[in-house]
Amino acid sequence: xxxxxxYLFPVPLAQEAEHKSYTSFSRTVLLNLREFVxxxxxxxxxxxxxxxxxxxxxxxxxxxYGKHAREKVDYKQILRAALLGEDMGLMSDAGxxxxxxPGALVVAAAHRLGxxxxxxxxxxxxxxxxxxxxxxxxKFAFHGYxxxxxxxxAAKIKELESQxxxxxxxxxxxxxxxRNNALLDELLKSCKAETKxxxxxxxxxxxxxxxxxxxxxxxxxxxxxxKKPTIFLLYVNAN
Amino acid sequence: xxxxxxYLFPVPLAQEAEHKSYTSFSRTVLLNLREFVxxxxxxxxxxxxxxxxxxxxxxxxxxxYGKHAREKVDYKQILRAALLGEDMGLMSDAGxxxxxxPGALVVAAAHRLGxxxxxxxxxxxxxxxxxxxxxxxxKFAFHGYxxxxxxxxAAKIKELESQxxxxxxxxxxxxxxxRNNALLDELLKSCKAETKxxxxxxxxxxxxxxxxxxxxxxxxxxxxxxKKPTIFLLYVNAN
Numbered sequence: 001x002x003x004x005x006x007y008l009f010p011v012p013l014a015q016e017a018e019h020k021s022y023t024s025f026s027r028t029v030l031l032n033l034r035e036f037v038x039x040x041x042x043x044x045x046x047x048x049x050x051x052x053x054x055x056x057x058x059x060x061x062x063x064x065y066g067k068h069a070r071e072k073v074d075y076k077q078i079l080r081a082a083l084l085g086e087d088m089g090l091m092s093d094a095g096x097x098x099x100x101x102p103g104a105l106v107v108a109a110a111h112r113l114g115x116x117x118x119x120x121x122x123x124x125x126x127x128x129x130x131x132x133x134x135x136x137x138x139k140f141a142f143h144g145y146x147x148x149x150x151x152x153x154a155a156k157i158k159e160l161e162s163q164x165x166x167x168x169x170x171x172x173x174x175x176x177x178x179r180n181n182a183l184l185d186e187l188l189k190s191c192k193a194e195t196k197x198x199x200x201x202x203x204x205x206x207x208x209x210x211x212x213x214x215x216x217x218x219x220x221x222x223x224x225x226x227k228k229p230t231i232f233l234l235y236v237n238a239n
Numbered sequence: 240x241x242x243x244x245x246y247l248f249p250v251p252l253a254q255e256a257e258h259k260s261y262t263s264f265s266r267t268v269l270l271n272l273r274e275f276v277x278x279x280x281x282x283x284x285x286x287x288x289x290x291x292x293x294x295x296x297x298x299x300x301x302x303x304y305g306k307h308a309r310e311k312v313d314y315k316q317i318l319r320a321a322l323l324g325e326d327m328g329l330m331s332d333a334g335x336x337x338x339x340x341p342g343a344l345v346v347a348a349a350h351r352l353g354x355x356x357x358x359x360x361x362x363x364x365x366x367x368x369x370x371x372x373x374x375x376x377x378k379f380a381f382h383g384y385x386x387x388x389x390x391x392x393a394a395k396i397k398e399l400e401s402q403x404x405x406x407x408x409x410x411x412x413x414x415x416x417x418r419n420n421a422l423l424d425e426l427l428k429s430c431k432a433e434t435k436x437x438x439x440x441x442x443x444x445x446x447x448x449x450x451x452x453x454x455x456x457x458x459x460x461x462x463x464x465x466k467k468p469t470i471f472l473l474y475v476n477a478n
Contacts, residue, residue: 008370019267020360025259099369099376108373111451118447119371121259127366130338131247132358134347137338141380141408169380208357212350 004082006110007033007089008103010096010122011047013229014205017123018050021204026120027051029089034059035081036089037106039066044091065106066093075109082115096124100144100174125231126172129200132210133170135235140170146183153183157190157234164195165236172233180225183232188222191215191234198233201225243321245349246272246328247342249335249361250286252468253444256362257289260443265359266290268328273298274320275328276345278305283330304345305332314348321354335363339383339413364470365411368439371449372409374474379409385422392422396429396473403434404475411472419464422471427461430454430473437472440464 007029012021031053038044041064048055063078082088090097090106096119097103110117126142143160147153160171175183187197193216201209201223209223212233246268251260270292277283280303287294302317321327329336329345335358336342349356365381382399386392399410414422426436432455440448440462448462451472 020262020264023259023262028258096366096370096376098371098373099366101376104373104376107371108451111373117371117373117449119367119442119449121360121362121367121443123360124363124366127335127338127363128358128360131335132337132346132356134337134343134350134356137335137340137343138383139381142378144377203358204360210356210358212347 001085003113003115004084004086004088005116005118006079006082006107007087008097008107008117008119009089009091010120010124011043011091011094013094013123013125013203016206017204021123022051023121026122027053029120031055033087033089035061035086036091037063037065037078038091039097039101039103040064040093043093047091066102073105075106076113078106079110079113079115082110083113096122099124099126100142123204125200125203125229128203129198129210129231129233130170130172132200133198133233133235134212135170135196135198135233136168136237137170139168140172143171143173145175146173153186154190157187160234161191161195161236164234168237170233170235172231174231177227177229180228180230184222184225187232187234188215188219196235198235199223199225200231200233201228203229203231240324242352242354243323243325243327244355244357245318245321245346246326247336247346247356247358248328248330249359249363250282250330250333252333252362252364252442255445256443260362261290262360265361266292268359270294272326272328274300274325275330276302276304276317277330278336278340278342279303279332282332286330304341312344314345315352317345318349318352318354321349322352335361338363338365339381362443364439364442364468367442368437368449368470368472369409369411371439372437372472372474373451374409374435374437374472375407375476376409378407379411382410382412384414385412392425393429396426399473400430400434400475403473407476409472409474411470413470416466416468419467419469423461423464426471427454427458435474437474438462438464439470439472440467442468442470
């Protein structure tokens with residue numbers, strides 16, 4: 001018997017962004033699935049409800065891997081339906097499963113078990129920020145969170161700045177949203193005047209804000225990023 | 240008078256993949272645009288036709304920046320409509336504008352000119368491959384093309400392999416499609432037996448093929464990648 005397919009469903013990044021977030025193909029696939037592996041059952045059910053598709057919530061089986069410590073997740077168990085030939089869906093809390101979230105471990109398990117994996121098109125704040133930055137998309141690196149320690153963070157920022165220049169590579173990173181303003185201050189202090197910084201905030205949201213300036217030019221137009229999901233991008237070579 | 244917005248339109252990656260490639264929001268935006276900056280006028284017109292939207296081709300104004308040497312492009316001229324308050328669209332030849340294509344220079348010019356930039360959700364083979372690989376999406380780097388010279392390429396592969404291990408970072412790269420099989424041979428020769436390789440081929444196409452194995456396990460199931468658009472991903476830590 002052939003195994004099922006695990007479809008990777010991106011989930012909207014912002015409120016009221018459903019129409020910006022999924023394709024008609026994703027809707028068709030979703031209509032035929034009843035069993036899901038999810039990072040957050042509540043978000044996943046809300047997402048399915050918001051699609052407006054006629055899918056009875058009580059028929060849905062949700063395996064919430066986000067509730068458990070990662071080493072405790074029994075991947076063979078939560079992917080059992082796929083092993084028995086059923087197609088399944090994987091959803092993260094927001095954005096693309098496997099990108100800056102623990103969904104990658106579920107996908108890795110699917111590969112080990114021989115389950116076919118099909119990624120669906122959807123919103124990634126990292127990719128949308130890269131597109132909209134105007135920086136090099138020929139070479140780029142996403143670093144996740146920078147160190148929390150002030151000195152280590154300042155050193156990391158300088159390292160990313162030299163890496164951007166040396167390798168002509170766009171550097172992307174994030175911060176816990178309540179520390180965004182502190183990170184911005186640090187970037188304005190540590191980087192060279194001509195280094196370019198793109199700030200991509202609330203991507204796909206109603207108040208989406210994406211701007212690119214040099215460090216020098218940011219200094220007199222600092223936005224308030226407190227508690228707003230933000231991607232920071234550094235680039236050095238002249239564009 | 241406020242300036243127009245430059246919408247960044249991803250274009251399908253594969254034949255007959257339109258329904259997998261754009262959102263209803265993108266269709267709504269597209270209906271209202273008449274002037275575009277494009278990497279390839281023919282592809283752009285074909286894409287608009289395939290959406291099935293009622294947009295008369297003769298009404299469309301296309302500024303084809305792909306025809307010119309990059310230093311010769313007059314960005315102020317091709318973005319003139321946006322400077323006069325009209326919304327415009329930017330389309331690359333395939334995939335997301337600005338990611339591994341020269342559209343980034345158009346976006347950079349838009350930022351310099353104060354034009355608002357809005358990225359739309361769509362297919363990126365790099366991001367879809369990352370999602371489907373099962374590798375770390377917490378940290379990753381895209382390197383574009385590896386060196387052509389055999390020795391330099393082998394050295395670069397070893398460097399990427401150590402970087403993957405040292406920084407727990409997924410390494411992504413591409414090759415000119417007619418050299419894909421040669422690159423695969425080189426990867427199987429240069430990398431350690433337990434290093435993981437994901438091959439993502441014809442992403443979103445009817446014959447999409449995405450598999451992750453260790454180098455050792457790839458050796459007896461080498462796919463034919465000749466002339467097929469492929470993303471290669473290396474990862475080392477245990478998943």
